[in-house]
Amino acid sequence: MGIDRREFIRIAGLSTLLGLGGKGAFELLRPGQVEASMAAKPAAEGVVRWAMVVNMRKMDDDTAKKCAAACHRVHNVPNFAQPKDPKDALPPDIVNRYEVKWIWPEHFHNAFPGEEHPHMPEQMKNLPFLLLCNHCDNPPCVRVCPTKATFRREDGIVNMDMHRCIGCRFCMAGCPFGARSFNWKDPRPYITDTYPGYPTREIGMVEKCTFCAERLAQNMMPACVEASSGALVFGDLNDERSQVRATLKRYFSIRRKVHLGTNPQVYYIV
Amino acid sequence: MLEKALVGTKRYYMLLAILMGIFALGFLFYLRQLQVGLSITGMGRDVSWGFYIAQFTYLVGVAASAVMVVLPYYLHNYKAFGRVTILGEFLAVAAVTMCVTFVLVDMGRPDRVMNVFKYPTPNSVMFWDIIVLNGYLLLNIVIGWNVLECERHSVAPPKWIKFLSYVSIPWAVSIHTVTAFLYAGLPGRGYWLTAIMAPRFLSSAFAAGPSLLILLCLLVRKYTKFDPGKEQIQSLAKVVTYATLINVFFFFCEVFTVFYSQIPDHMLHFQYLFAGLAGKSRLVPFMWFSIVGMTVTAILLTNPKLRRNENTLAMLCGMVILTTWIDKGLGLMTGGFVPNPMEKVTEYAPTIPEALITIGVWALGFLVLTLLYKVAVSIKEELKA
Ligand code: SF4
Ligand code: SF4
Ligand code: SF4
Numbered sequence: 188m189g190i191d192r193r194e195f196i197r198i199a200g201l202s203t204l205l206g207l208g209g210k211g212a213f214e215l216l217r218p219g220q221v222e223a224s225m226a227a228k229p230a231a232e233g234v235v236r237w238a239m240v241v242n243m244r245k246m247d248d249d250t251a252k253k254c255a256a257a258c259h260r261v262h263n264v265p266n267f268a269q270p271k272d273p274k275d276a277l278p279p280d281i282v283n284r285y286e287v288k289w290i291w292p293e294h295f296h297n298a299f300p301g302e303e304h305p306h307m308p309e310q311m312k313n314l315p316f317l318l319l320c321n322h323c324d325n326p327p328c329v330r331v332c333p334t335k336a337t338f339r340r341e342d343g344i345v346n347m348d349m350h351r352c353i354g355c356r357f358c359m360a361g362c363p364f365g366a367r368s369f370n371w372k373d374p375r376p377y378i379t380d381t382y383p384g385y386p387t388r389e390i391g392m393v394e395k396c397t398f399c400a401e402r403l404a405q406n407m408m409p410a411c412v413e414a415s416s417g418a419l420v421f422g423d424l425n426d427e428r429s430q431v432r433a434t435l436k437r438y439f440s441i442r443r444k445v446h447l448g449t450n451p452q453v454y455y456i457v
Numbered sequence: 458m459l460e461k462a463l464v465g466t467k468r469y470y471m472l473l474a475i476l477m478g479i480f481a482l483g484f485l486f487y488l489r490q491l492q493v494g495l496s497i498t499g500m501g502r503d504v505s506w507g508f509y510i511a512q513f514t515y516l517v518g519v520a521a522s523a524v525m526v527v528l529p530y531y532l533h534n535y536k537a538f539g540r541v542t543i544l545g546e547f548l549a550v551a552a553v554t555m556c557v558t559f560v561l562v563d564m565g566r567p568d569r570v571m572n573v574f575k576y577p578t579p580n581s582v583m584f585w586d587i588i589v590l591n592g593y594l595l596l597n598i599v600i601g602w603n604v605l606e607c608e609r610h611s612v613a614p615p616k617w618i619k620f621l622s623y624v625s626i627p628w629a630v631s632i633h634t635v636t637a638f639l640y641a642g643l644p645g646r647g648y649w650l651t652a653i654m655a656p657r658f659l660s661s662a663f664a665a666g667p668s669l670l671i672l673l674c675l676l677v678r679k680y681t682k683f684d685p686g687k688e689q690i691q692s693l694a695k696v697v698t699y700a701t702l703i704n705v706f707f708f709f710c711e712v713f714t715v716f717y718s719q720i721p722d723h724m725l726h727f728q729y730l731f732a733g734l735a736g737k738s739r740l741v742p743f744m745w746f747s748i749v750g751m752t753v754t755a756i757l758l759t760n761p762k763l764r765r766n767e768n769t770l771a772m773l774c775g776m777v778i779l780t781t782w783i784d785k786g787l788g789l790m791t792g793g794f795v796p797n798p799m800e801k802v803t804e805y806a807p808t809i810p811e812a813l814i815t816i817g818v819w820a821l822g823f824l825v826l827t828l829l830y831k832v833a834v835s836i837k838e839e840l841k842a
Contacts, residue, residue, distance in 0.1 A: 284803070301722070327645075334569075334573055334575075336572070351569070351572055352565075352569070354564050362798075363643075363644050371495050371500070371501065391494055449644065
């Protein structure tokens with residue numbers, strides 16, 4: 188769920204004081220507006236534009252695993268290969284089909300199809316390129332969504348209101364990066380330990396990486412970035428002194444499928 | 458007029474009972490789907506639309522094809538079609554009913570469907586599709602019903618009905634165009650990203666829809682006292698012939714661009730469908746059957762002898778329906794999603810519950826069709842008597 192629970196409780200609580208009642212406030216504010224109101228306040232003047240740099244020079248299998256595990260833990264992303272109750276076990280092809288993933292590793296030729304060639308460094312071919320939602324500047328997922336359940340915030344985060352999503356999956360067809368997951372099955376029996384700080388989901392709605400909007404609102408770095416030992420860099424692209432800007436200035440970087448015009452905001456240093 | 462749908466022969470009741478039975482079976486499985494989610498289907502994170510949306514797409518075409526009887530009648534004053542316009546319009550009503558049901562059945566959260574109206578989003582093609590589909594449904598119900606009512610009382614239909622009939626002509630084109638735009642505007646789905654999508658949708662619709670109408674006319678003639686007419690069927694056969702030819706032509710236009718340009722993003726999907734990719738080739742025999750069958754049928758249809766013989770015509774129409782259905786109801790969805798954005802190949806096949814739910818929706822459509830046709834045919838029989 189895109190709404191930060193604490194923020195929601197705070198707003199709902201405030202409006203109860205004003206005599207509106209929690210539910211009334213929810214309807215009044217409309218989920219979308221609740222979301223929009225929680226855009227992280229810029230540290231400096233001007234607009235924030237969040238972006239991520241994946242530094243493949245510092246990436247290895249172990250780090251990639253840690254990043255994905257960190258994200259999936261604090262966001263209650265189910266692991267269909269690991270049911271809580273062994274009787275819910277699923278065959279591997281089904282696990283692949285139902286899989287929900289916010290961030291996951293792929294080899295170069297899958298992350299950047301068509302860009303590989305036989306003479307590139309062997310080691311590069313096998314590096315774990317971490318893939319996640321690119322929080323595109325021109326996001327087709329937002330364009331196609333018939334309910335504005337997927338929307339773009341001022342700070343560039345493409346977020347979701349899972350209470351509004353009707354599960355039509357138009358956005359999954361629209362995203363050219365495979366960044367979106369649908370809840371084909373009830374995820375709860377496949378979350379080994381539920382993280383209390385984030386809601387679990389139900390069947391029938393779409394979800395994806397939120398750039399940790401809920402953590403940014405509390406001035407925390409995204410969970411994957413914290414777990415990355417410096418391989419992931421996150422920050423404000425509009426701030427000249429930010430670490431993302433410094434890193435992008437220093438090293439040459441590539442992005443996924445730029446020719447499609449979505450303007451991805453996850454950069455890869457190779 | 459509705460009372461006409463309530464009285465009929467034993468055979469009529471039997472048909473209704475069978476259709477209701479199939480619908481009920483599908484509905485039971487749908488209840489199960491509501492409980493366990495869409496994991497009951499064969500879809501997954503890579504092929505995230507399947508049978509349901511494919512049927513929806515196909516049936517929008519069938520609905521749009523009513524224009525092929527309405528247009529000659531109203532714009533060219535082709536009087537002969539006056540007898541069959543009602544059959545075309547009621548077929549459209551049944552088809553759109555199925556379309557809307559399929560969209561609903563495909564939704565992860567049907568309980569929230571009203572969100573589409575609560576938060577109208579004009580930048581989403583789906584928003585427009587919902588508007589044009591519901592508008593078209595309404596148009597055909599109003600026009601069909603009123604014209605029939607007037608016919609019954611032997612009076613000329615009022616002016617505003619005529620006006621609505623004119624409106625329904627571009628409207629029919631719009632429903633299938635907008636449906637094509639659902640797919641044709643998505644970056645990164647090479648199979649769909651082509652300007653010929655909407656024209657191809659229309660041509661296959663004008664091939665399949667009138668084919669179905671011909672078969673229905675033949676059935677109506679066989680089982681009722683109303684004869685839709687030989688000339689009418691022959692005129693429809695010509696429509697089918699041209700539309701099928703154009704559809705095959707459009708297909709080869711697409712094949713040329715894709716394979717001469719050699720752009721992998723576009724080519725890989727065709728390779729998957731027609732040759733298989735990464736050792737996965739489930740759809741290959743279907744796709745070859747579809748395109749070869751469609752081409753041969755188109756050529757055979759150009760032969761007036763085969764067309765004039767109603768037995769061979771019926772067979773050829775059956776082929777048109779089958780081959781366009783494979784192309785649009787099977788290949789289009791899967792072809793667009795395979796390979797996935799990471800160029801990995803995950804195949805799709807509908808599960809048994811998914812197939813039963815699908816058949817249930819079709820049964821619902823044919824139930825609506827049977828009831829409406831019963832009304833129409835009863836009125837026509839009454840007039841003749
Ligand atoms: S990566 Fe996909 S889901 Fe994320 S913003 Fe871009 S199009 Fe949308
Ligand atoms: S599945 Fe949800 S988020 Fe995606 S397009 Fe449909 S309503 Fe929008
Ligand atoms: S930014 Fe946050 S939500 Fe996105 S992948 Fe990293 S941890 Fe997960």
